[in-house]
Amino acid sequence: MAASRAASETGDPLLLTPGPLTTSKSVKAVMVHDWGSRDANFVAINVAVRKRIVEIANGGSSYSAVPMQGSGTFAVEAMLTSFVPRAGKVLVLVNGAYGHRAARICAIAGRAHVVQETPEDTPPDLAKLEAALAADKGITHVFAVHCETTSGILNPLEEIAAIVARNGRRLLVDSMSAFGALPVDAAKLKFDALAASSNKCLEGVPGLGFVICRVAALDEAKGNATTLVLDLHDQWQALEKTGQYRFTPPIHVIVSLHQAIEEFLAEGGQKGRGGRYAENCRVLVGGMKALGFLTLLPDRLQAPIIVTFRMPTDPNFRFQAFYDALKERGYVIYPGKLTVADSFRIGCIGRLDADHMRGVVAAVREILAEMKVRSLAPAEAA
Numbered sequence: 001m002a003a004s005r006a007a008s009e010t011g012d013p014l015l016l017t018p019g020p021l022t023t024s025k026s027v028k029a030v031m032v033h034d035w036g037s038r039d040a041n042f043v044a045i046n047v048a049v050r051k052r053i054v055e056i057a058n059g060g061s062s063y064s065a066v067p068m069q070g071s072g073t074f075a076v077e078a079m080l081t082s083f084v085p086r087a088g089k090v091l092v093l094v095n096g097a098y099g100h101r102a103a104r105i106c107a108i109a110g111r112a113h114v115v116q117e118t119p120e121d122t123p124p125d126l127a128k129l130e131a132a133l134a135a136d137k138g139i140t141h142v143f144a145v146h147c148e149t150t151s152g153i154l155n156p157l158e159e160i161a162a163i164v165a166r167n168g169r170r171l172l173v174d175s176m177s178a179f180g181a182l183p184v185d186a187a188k189l190k191f192d193a194l195a196a197s198s199n200k201c202l203e204g205v206p207g208l209g210f211v212i213c214r215v216a217a218l219d220e221a222k223g224n225a226t227t228l229v230l231d232l233h234d235q236w237q238a239l240e241k242t243g244q245y246r247f248t249p250p251i252h253v254i255v256s257l258h259q260a261i262e263e264f265l266a267e268g269g270q271k272g273r274g275g276r277y278a279e280n281c282r283v284l285v286g287g288m289k290a291l292g293f294l295t296l297l298p299d300r301l302q303a304p305i306i307v308t309f310r311m312p313t314d315p316n317f318r319f320q321a322f323y324d325a326l327k328e329r330g331y332v333i334y335p336g337k338l339t340v341a342d343s344f345r346i347g348c349i350g351r352l353d354a355d356h357m358r359g360v361v362a363a364v365r366e367i368l369a370e371m372k373v374r375s376l377a378p379a380e381a382a
């Protein structure tokens with residue numbers, strides 16, 4: 001049994017996961033009040049949160065942030081079903097579970113779509129994207145995932161955006177696990193909409209998604225939605241006209257996100273936050289490689305968000321026992337969900353710093369010795 005157990009500011013195990021994440025004590029502490037949804041303070045907080053989100057994306061007056069109650073997927077579904085007209089057609093770039101999820105949303109909502117899939121450790125094929133847009137004039141929108149959290153791969157958003165713009169199509173982005181940590185510059189990146197949520201790199205608590213929308217495109221989106229609740233145009237109109245959500249807002253989550261954004265700005269915004277995560281990632285990957293683990297991705301494809309490690313095949317390495325022993329020491333990691341290789345994941349995001357990453361590597365070293373693991377070699381690639 002470990003002598004000391006790592007813990008967050010509130011004494012909880014550290015979440016080295018893709019979200020929900022470890023948040024600061026102050027982000028949780030602001031939630032101890034009750035507010036009516038028409039409370040003037042709450043309405044002002046709402047305005048500030050929407051404004052700051054647009055500022056983080058450098059959206060100026062051409063973009064508006066439309067929040068959506070629920071987890072991140074609610075925002076992605078709202079984005080796809082509000083922006084893609086019923087007669088539209090989406091090219092969905094898939095290299096992991098979140099791309100597949102977007103295709104499923106299109107299928108359920110009855111939006112025509114084509115999928116371009118690459119393996120989970122491979123970025124989208126840009127030449128193939130260009131060719132498909134040239135060949136099929138019926139494609140109105142392209143959907144891309146910024147950091148595909150399934151593997152932790154960084155997809156080439158700038159290049160994708162340039163191809164989509166050059167071909168006169170519209171871009172929809174799932175930047176859920178990247179927004180706040182990796183640069184998103186709406187002035188350079190031509191997107192109609194980009195979805196993210198409260199509980200990833202902004203380090204808020206879960207319960208609110210949001211979509212950063214190009215106002216001109218949002219204006220055109222009236223009547224597209226196929227559900228009442230996920231209609232971003234309607235939600236936007238209500239917020240602009242009345243300052244109110246159409247349906248009960250997750251008030252505590254929003255007040256907490258406001259505090260989280262204050263802390264984000266105090267840390268130096270995207271540069272500061274992204275810099276801390278990059279250092280976390282560097283320490284984690286360096287430490288784990290020194291122990292003998294292999295990462296799924298080469299460094300050039302690795303986003304500083306979550307790292308996939310190949311599962312060792314040594315019979316003494318049993319993942320559940322490894323997971324439990326880490327949890328015992330205060331570190332919660334994440335199983336893999338890859339189809340290309342057996343793996344597990346360790347996240348770099350949330351209220352964690354380089355010392356926490358050194359701590360998890362030290363704990364891994366101890367546990368491997370206890371388990372008498374001799375080799376960390378993964379299975380040969382099939």
Ligand SMILES: *Cc1c(COP(=O)(O)O)cnc(C)c1O
Pocket residue numbers: 018019071072073074076098145147148149174175176177197
């Ligand atoms: C976390 C995440 C989502 C949203 O997942 P929820 O469980 O609905 O919050 C969507 N896309 C990506 C890439 C994510 O990392």
